[in-house]
Amino acid sequence: MGKLTFKAYFDALREGKLLGLKCKACGKVTCPPMSVCQECGADELEVVEMKNSGVIKTFTVIHVAPAGLENEAPYVVCEVETDDGPWLVGRLDIKPEEASIELVGRRVTITGQELPPERHYPDKERRVVPLFKLA
Numbered sequence: 001m002g003k004l005t006f007k008a009y010f011d012a013l014r015e016g017k018l019l020g021l022k023c024k025a026c027g028k029v030t031c032p033p034m035s036v037c038q039e040c041g042a043d044e045l046e047v048v049e050m051k052n053s054g055v056i057k058t059f060t061v062i063h064v065a066p067a068g069l070e071n072e073a074p075y076v077v078c079e080v081e082t083d084d085g086p087w088l089v090g091r092l093d094i095k096p097e098e099a100s101i102e103l104v105g106r107r108v109t110i111t112g113q114e115l116p117p118e119r120h121y122p123d124k125e126r127r128v129v130p131l132f133k134l135a
Helices: 006-014
Strands: 018-023 045-050 053-062 075-082 087-092 107-115 127-134
Touching: 006 018, 006 107, 006 127, 053 087, 075 107, 075 127, 087 107
Parallel strands: 087 127
Antiparallel strands: 018 045, 053 075, 053 107, 075 087, 107 127
């Protein structure tokens, strides 16, 4: 079974690479890392570098952020169907006031954004989240 830890996944994302796990049984790609294929449940997976592009399927503007992230609001979160199949949730790199229904269906490139540690977990290293940029 291919091993893709969350640390390796986020380290690659920080460098602009999107890694996933390709199922040897059905060929589907799972991302972010899981222990089994999300399509067929097989555990024979190999690490693959995915295309760093996709299409926005939905979005929302976060005005009231969760505890520890209050200073980051407002920001836009969206769900993207990657060109390799899996859907990812992450931040969209636009100003919240620019968000409109016309975003749905727009193409994006995928990279990572490093954020400061959460207030409730100050001993943790900086966080990395998927960041989508309009293509």
